Amino acid sequence: MINLSKIDCVGCTSCSSICPKNVILMKKDNEGFFSPVIVNEERCVQCGLCEKACPVLNNEPEKKNTDLGYIVQIRDEEIRKESASGGMFSAIAISVLREKGVVFGAAYTDSFEVKHIEIDSEKELWRLRNSKYVQSNIIGVFARVKELLNNNIKVCFSGTPCQIEGLKHFLLKEYDNLILVDVVCHGVSSPLIWEKYLETKKDIEKEKIYFRWKHYGYKYSTMSFFDKKGSEVYHSGVESDKMLRAYFSNSCDRKSCYNCVFKKRYRVSDFTIWDCFQPRFFNKSFDDDKGTSCALINSEKGKKYFDKIVSLDLIKYFQVPADDLTHANKEMVDSVKKSEIREELLQDARLLSGNELFEKYYPVNFLSKIKKIFRLILLRIGFYSTVKFLIYRKRRKKTIGKHNEK
Ligand SMILES: Cc1cc2nc3c(=O)[nH]c(=O)nc-3n(C[C@H](O)[C@H](O)[C@H](O)COP(=O)(O)OP(=O)(O)OC[C@H]3O[C@@H](n4cnc5c(N)ncnc54)[C@H](O)[C@@H]3O)c2cc1C
Numbered sequence: 405m406i407n408l409s410k411i412d413c414v415g416c417t418s419c420s421s422i423c424p425k426n427v428i429l430m431k432k433d434n435e436g437f438f439s440p441v442i443v444n445e446e447r448c449v450q451c452g453l454c455e456k457a458c459p460v461l462n463n464e465p466e467k468k469n470t471d472l473g474y475i476v477q478i479r480d481e482e483i484r485k486e487s488a489s490g491g492m493f494s495a496i497a498i499s500v501l502r503e504k505g506v507v508f509g510a511a512y513t514d515s516f517e518v519k520h521i522e523i524d525s526e527k528e529l530w531r532l533r534n535s536k537y538v539q540s541n542i543i544g545v546f547a548r549v550k551e552l553l554n555n556n557i558k559v560c561f562s563g564t565p566c567q568i569e570g571l572k573h574f575l576l577k578e579y580d581n582l583i584l585v586d587v588v589c590h591g592v593s594s595p596l597i598w599e600k601y602l603e604t605k606k607d608i609e610k611e612k613i614y615f616r617w618k619h620y621g622y623k624y625s626t627m628s629f630f631d632k633k634g635s636e637v638y639h640s641g642v643e644s645d646k647m648l649r650a651y652f653s654n655s656c657d658r659k660s661c662y663n664c665v666f667k668k669r670y671r672v673s674d675f676t677i678w679d680c681f682q683p684r685f686f687n688k689s690f691d692d693d694k695g696t697s698c699a700l701i702n703s704e705k706g707k708k709y710f711d712k713i714v715s716l717d718l719i720k721y722f723q724v725p726a727d728d729l730t731h732a733n734k735e736m737v738d739s740v741k742k743s744e745i746r747e748e749l750l751q752d753a754r755l756l757s758g759n760e761l762f763e764k765y766y767p768v769n770f771l772s773k774i775k776k777i778f779r780l781i782l783l784r785i786g787f788y789s790t791v792k793f794l795i796y797r798k799r800r801k802k803t804i805g806k807h808n809e810k
Contacts, residue, residue, distance in 0.1 A: 406454040408440055411461060412660045415439055415539060416570025419454035421546040428454060430543050435750045436596020437539055437658050456576070459569035459666070466670040472701040473726035474710075475680050475690055476719050484695050488535040488616040488625075489679045492697035495718040496585055496675060497560055499709055501526050502716070505558030505581075508549060510540040516602055516613060518595065520545045520563065522552075532562070534614050537651045539592035539658055542567060546574045553579045564589045565666035568673050583709060586671055588678035588736045591661035593651050596753050601647040603758030605629070608638050615648070620783055621693040623681055623792050643775035646762040655743040655765070656750065662742040669730060669737055674706035675699055678733065682796045686729075687722045693789065698729050732800035 405427070406419050420428040420440050425447045433439045442448075455461055478484050478491030487494060497507045501524065509532030511521045519541040523529060540563065549571060552559050561571055562585040572584070610629040617628030619639045627645040629638040642648045650656050680698040683690035690696050701707050713719055730736055743749075749765050756764065782788040 490697035
């Protein structure tokens with residue numbers, strides 16, 4: 405049986421989903437992440453499937469693939485507005501749904517828990533849109549994907565790289581009717597910290613939450629809440645919103661995120677998608693501050709679906725050499741660095757109320773106020789975009805320099 409203490413578990417559910425005797429269950433650990441727990445060990449028949457299905461134990465070396473690069477904007481402006489970047493995910497999903505397929509992705513439940521769900525109509529697709537920077541609950545999803553695949557239904561599964569590799573190992577074989585989409589992933593936050601944050605916002609009546617709303621444009625997005633009537637009832641930028649501050653200071657990620665073995669340049673998915681904050685580097689006509697996605701096509705199947713998306717006229721796109729797109733994207737290949745306060749924060753999350761917790765670690769202070777004012781002034785005088793561009797250019801030069809040294 406799998407020795408869970410020996411792996412840096414990513415919580416993909418593969419071992420628990422494959423166990424024929426239900427010996428491995430997914431339970432929340434004391435940091436709020438779902439993790440496998442061995443129960444009723446005496447029922448184990450030593451079949452070894454749990455070890456075979458673990459993507460961490462069986463992490464494979466990267467293999468060069470189709471490797472086509474594009475920048476993309478979905479033509480439907482409403483969809484682009486709701487998407488974290490340029491809506492490439494929705495374009496892929498629509499092409500699958502129009503073939504009577506099923507799409508899996510991260511959504512909110514009524515209480516705003518982040519959970520993978522399955523949808524089969526374009527009407528429901530909005531639920532999967534936009535990034536939720538919290539580890540999604542995928543219990544039971546892999547078995548359902550397999551059931552649909554075995555019934556010859558087309559399935560698009562989208563998620564973090566660890567979920568994609570977990571699913572691939574769980575399935576144990578290739579399926580022609582499966583389309584895999586992974587995001588470039590900074591890391592995933594603890595659902596416990598998310599619960600605590602929601603507690604601090606319980607008095608705001610909200611129907612929808614977006615981690616990445618383009619309130620001030622794509623390059624300065626906000627955490628935003630909307631009420632039943634569609635009015636924005638809360639918004640706050642990355643320097644001020646307490647959940648975004650916790651996330652982007654790498655204080656509440658799953659432990660495995662700090663040494664992520666799925667940070668790969670060449671992925672096993674059919675598509676890899678991420679943000680293209682500086683499209684003007686590649687094609688100025690894309691730089692409208694409304695969102696652009698980068699997309700890598702990693703397989704022949706991905707290529708076929710991309711052609712379908714083009715034939716449906718769903719996107720505006722521009723081909724870019726894949727290496728040009730991936731240069732300067734640290735999150736694609738490097739794990740985030742653990743914050744020094746992580747353990748203390750997660751320990752306190754079990755003891756303190758949401759307000760006490762966020763007040764202790766993320767108080768509204770002089771620095772956060774100044775950062776906000778500075779950003780707003782830059783926006784007002786029209787320099788925000790230029791400053792962001794200069795920062796990106798510097799980062800890009802540095803990464804390319806490092807790459808050439810290798
Ligand atoms: C946790 C996370 C971290 C990310 N980190 C980076 C980064 O560091 N740099 C970067 O350039 N891009 C990052 N991205 C990708 C980026 O935010 C967009 O998802 C990407 O640009 C695609 O946007 P879109 O406009 O095509 O579609 P959108 O509609 O915004 O994409 C939605 C897609 O994201 C998936 N998704 C959303 N939340 C989760 C979740 N909690 N778990 C699993 N899947 C989820 C959905 O299933 C769907 O496939 C991250 C995304 C996520 C979810």
